[in-house]
Amino acid sequence: MVAPAAPITGPESRSATVQRIPAAARAAMILQALPGLGPLRFRRLVDHFGSPGSALEANTSEFADLAGKRAAAARRGAVLAARADEMIARCRDAVIGLLVYGTPGYPSSLKALRGPPSVLFFVGRSELLHGPCVAVVGSRRATAYGRRIARRLGAHLAGTSRCVVSGMAMGIDAEAHRGALPGPTAAVLGSGVDVVSPPRNASLYRRILESGVVVSEYAPGVKAEPHHFPARNRIIAALATDVIIVEASNRSGALITADIALDLGREVHAVPGPIDRPTSAGTNRLIVDGAGVIVDTGPGDAFPGATALPAEPDLRTLLLAVPPAPVTLEELARVTKIPVEDVATSVTVLEIRGYLTPTRDGRVMRTPGRRGTDASQAGSGR
Numbered sequence: 001m002v003a004p005a006a007p008i009t010g011p012e013s014r015s016a017t018v019q020r021i022p023a024a025a026r027a028a029m030i031l032q033a034l035p036g037l038g039p040l041r042f043r044r045l046v047d048h049f050g051s052p053g054s055a056l057e058a059n060t061s062e063f064a065d066l067a068g069k070r071a072a073a074a075r076r077g078a079v080l081a082a083r084a085d086e087m088i089a090r091c092r093d094a095v096i097g098l099l100v101y102g103t104p105g106y107p108s109s110l111k112a113l114r115g116p117p118s119v120l121f122f123v124g125r126s127e128l129l130h131g132p133c134v135a136v137v138g139s140r141r142a143t144a145y146g147r148r149i150a151r152r153l154g155a156h157l158a159g160t161s162r163c164v165v166s167g168m169a170m171g172i173d174a175e176a177h178r179g180a181l182p183g184p185t186a187a188v189l190g191s192g193v194d195v196v197s198p199p200r201n202a203s204l205y206r207r208i209l210e211s212g213v214v215v216s217e218y219a220p221g222v223k224a225e226p227h228h229f230p231a232r233n234r235i236i237a238a239l240a241t242d243v244i245i246v247e248a249s250n251r252s253g254a255l256i257t258a259d260i261a262l263d264l265g266r267e268v269h270a271v272p273g274p275i276d277r278p279t280s281a282g283t284n285r286l287i288v289d290g291a292g293v294i295v296d297t298g299p300g301d302a303f304p305g306a307t308a309l310p311a312e313p314d315l316r317t318l319l320l321a322v323p324p325a326p327v328t329l330e331e332l333a334r335v336t337k338i339p340v341e342d343v344a345t346s347v348t349v350l351e352i353r354g355y356l357t358p359t360r361d362g363r364v365m366r367t368p369g370r371r372g373t374d375a376s377q378a379g380s381g382r
Contacts, residue, residue, distance in 0.1 A: 021091060021098050025119070027052035028100045029084035032118040034071040039115035041067055046102035090220055094194055097122050099129075099215075109133070110238045112264045112325040117217035117235060121193045124213035128163040128184045135165040135240035135261075137233075137254045138172025138247040139279050146247035146279060147175045149271055152297035153244060154179025165239050167232060168201055168208070172246045172254070177204060177212075185212040188235050190228035192216055197224040230256055237261040244294060245270045248282030255282050258291070265325055265365040269294050310353070314338075318346045319355055326363040 031052055032042055044066050049055040055063065056075060064072035074080065091098060099106045099120040107129040110116040134157050136150055154164045154176040164180035166173040168187040177185050187208050191197040193216045196205045208214055217235065218228065233253060237243055237260040245268070248254040258268050269292035273280025287293050310316050321336045329347060333340040347364055350356040357367045 021088060022100050022103045022105070024052045024100045024103045025088055025098045026081075026084045027056040028098075028119050029087055030075065030080045031056060033080050033083065034067065034074050036068050037071050039113075039118050041071075042118040043101060043116060051102055052100060087219060091121065094220055095123065096193055096220055097126060099126060107239060109240075110235065112323070113234060113238050116238070120215050120217055120235075121220060122213055122215040123193050124209050125184070125211070126213055126215075128186055128213050129215070129239060131163055131184070132161065133163040133165045133186065133240045135236050135243040135257065136172070136176035136246060137166055137236065137243070137257050138245055138283075139249060139252050139254065140169050140171040140173075141279065142171035142175065142247050143277070143279055145273070146172055146271075149294075149297060150175035150246045151179035153246070153294070154181075154185070155183075156297055158183025158185065163212075165236055167229075167236060168197070168204065168214075170198055170200065174201055174204055176246075177208060180212070181207050182211045186239065187212065187214045188232055188239070189214060189216040189224070190218070190232040191224035192218050192220040192222040194220045195223055229253055233257040234260050237266060238264055240266060242267040242269060245283050245286060245291075246294075247271065247273060247279040248286075249278045250281045250285065252282050255286070258286060265323075267292065267366075310350070310355070314342075315346055315350060318343065319350060322356065322364070322366055326359045326361075326365040328363050332364075 028042075031037060031045065032039075037045075045055040045063070046052055048066060049058050060072050063075070090096075099122060101110075101116055101118050105126065106120070109129075110120075136153050136157070138146060138150060142150070150172045156179075157164050158180035161184070163184040163186055164176055165186045165188065166176045168174060168177060168189060177187060185208055187205070189195070189197055193214045196202045205214065215235070216222075217231070230253070233256050237257050240261070243257060243261040243266055245254050245258055258270075261268050268286065270283040270286040271294045272287060273283055275284060310319060318332065318336060318338065321332060329340055329343050332338075332347070333343045336343065338346075347356060351358060351364070354367055356364045358364055
């Protein structure tokens, strides 16, 4: 459901935001509106043809092979072009920027997703999405303990120059944002960036715009719907190097975020809670399953159990080359320029030591809950 968009007062000038609407935005909006063309097919098209514009102008038969005949037949329609122009004008009027998959400025961390957002709408400091990010999420029905811990974690993380990513929901999400402010924080919404969801967080929303960024894959004016939130959660998980679950019941949506994060090779941590409290059942189960345990909110390391990088230079180099998503030995060999036979030997050692975990399809990934695989530690020996 779409509501009228209203101009947003944010930290950027109108001209600055207009400059952040890339030339590829029009083509991207036409592509994503085509029948049967979701984020996965959008990615395939852009990866194959090089850009949204090139995909839109591609040979019909080649385009149809990737996107389907219905999409190929509809892409020249005047109605879709007019709607794309209308949406771009609406974004300019409301001071909303766009990040388009396959163009400069799009967060590289989102490429770990099989179907990353085709277009991200944003207001505020989009550069925060490229820096070190940590997600802090949890139950909407948070206890006083959970709210206190979320706020303290947010403050500690922002104070160490990490961008705190969350969903601006009531409870844990909102408290994590509040703790981070006036430091770096990113709110990923299940509505358009101009729709405050929930409305009770209007004051928090305005504060985030002052020093952080609000992002969404949903167009301006789109109201939050229940089915939007699982999709929103994948963005939260992908943007972060680490995901902290503060409180969660066994059916909490925060556990969806944790599952996605693990699939992406992100580090997952949980805050322990009373065993007789439903809001701690999910987090305690994550800890049993191997998640990192949060035992402090600062001023020390927010991630207890930090593990040193390997002392051997060759192992250290290989470990730091492992991306957030699972990777093949051949891909690691190409990136590091190390013979694949030597890569295989080093990977075996790293698996034995617990740094890497083999996947069922023969690739390797960072071991969930294991620290010491972050490139930011390379110079510190941590």
